[in-house]
Amino acid sequence: MKRSWTHWVRVAAVGATAVALVAGCSGNPGGGGSDGKVNLKINFWGDFGLQDLKAKYEAEHPNVTISLNSGEFNAQHEDLQKKLIAGSGAPDIAAIDEGFIVQFRGQSDKFVNLLDKGASSYQSKYLPWKWQQSLSPDGKSQLGLGTDVGGLAMCYRTDLFKAAGLPTERDQVSALWPTWDKFIEVGQEYTAKSKKKFVDSATNLFNPILGQQPVGFYDESNNLQMEGGPKVAFDYSVKAIQAGLSANLTSFQADWDKGFLNDSFAVLACPAWMLGHIKDTAPQQSGKWDIAAVPGGSGNWGGSFLTIPKQSKNVDEAYKLLEWLVQPEQQIDIFKKVGNLPSQPALYKDPAIVDFKNPFMNNAPVGQIFPKMAEGLKPQYLGKKNGPTRVAVENVIRRVENGSLKPADAWAEATKEAQKASTS
Secondary structure, three states: OOOOOOOOOOHHHHHHHHHHHHHHOOOOOOOOOOOOOEEEEEEEEOOOOHHHHHHHHHHHOOOEEEEEEEEOHHHHHHHHHHHHHHOOOOOOEEEEEHHHHHHHHOOHHHEOOHHHHOHHHHHHHOOHHHHHHOEOOOOOOEOEEEOEEOOEEEEEEHHHHHHOOOOOOHHHHHHHOOOHHHHHHHHHHHHHHHOOOOEOOOHHHHHHHHHOOOOOOEOOOOOEOOOOHHHHHHHHHHHHHHOOOEOOOOOOOHHHHHHHHOOOOOEEEEEOOHHHHHHHHOHHHOOOEEEEOOOOOOOOOOOEEEEOEOOOOOHHHHHHHHHHHOOHHHHHHHHHHHOOEEOOHHHHHOHHHHOOOEOOOOOEOHHHHHHHHHHOOOOOOOOOOHHHHHHHHHHHHHHHHOOOOOHHHHHHHHHHHHHHHHHO
């Protein structure tokens, strides 16, 4: 999801917040009591569409209460790692993003093997690569069941495009930017006419462009490969900064949310999970947003898994909840409410998804747009250190955005910081 979401900000600035959030939900780690009551704690980030489902599940299971703990993306993963090392404090269910799943699947002994709970019956229901992403290296342990995938598109403000003299129909907008070079040209035209910025941030160009490359930060031997996909994505990000397109906003921070409300940017890279955040942040903009194709054709950015740390004292109840959450009825409900695209391709043929048009996004046929992208994906191998490496490179891009690092020096700095992250 975000996703992402994302999926995306400095770990150091928010790590303490996430730790505090988890601490606030602490107490009896398992939540079970002698009265048969069970409290299940779920850690995640962004909007997984769980609030309404929590009430539904609790109504159907009166002995269960669910504690939802939404924290910051990077910090939630960092905190989970700390709890696994400490041997206590982890939630009953922990969401893990695709960018971190390789890191955690190398610690499969610290998670419940879902194959032991009967999860092998779900293998045929998932996109094959999605199932593989959370499987241990020896293939004997399945850490999690996939929630969503992040097939890419571009969201744009039709009213801001119209004011700048640009087309507003989604097919016409898609035709404006078949490549990222063309995208930057359109952005320059927009900024010249509107005197406003075109995109929210350069890091939110870096991530989708990187997601389109054959190889990301690491090859399958976990060797850092900065001169491949990362160089391509980094160069376009810096080019967008130099062209004056970026509003220099950090995702999922207060200024970013204000940017939606203040018309600070007109275009946003949109994996499916981003739709829910736009709607939650700027509900008054319903009908003003629409969805166009992403430059370069396709790609993936984000997507998550639900796992059960072995520390849980309610493993059976946690698995029942996890299994319930990935059933078609719940997955379709989440897709309609927050946009997260299921990982189970059979649902892409379900009329409830195929025929769904998102009213907030100007009735864009999201049930056709995102499944088409997801089915054609060839996802990257992301590497054990993918998450920390991505954060390190994003921080360098932000330094270029805020003027504290010269563009000419940026790539050398990004390479240095990525190497440090890869060996830490």
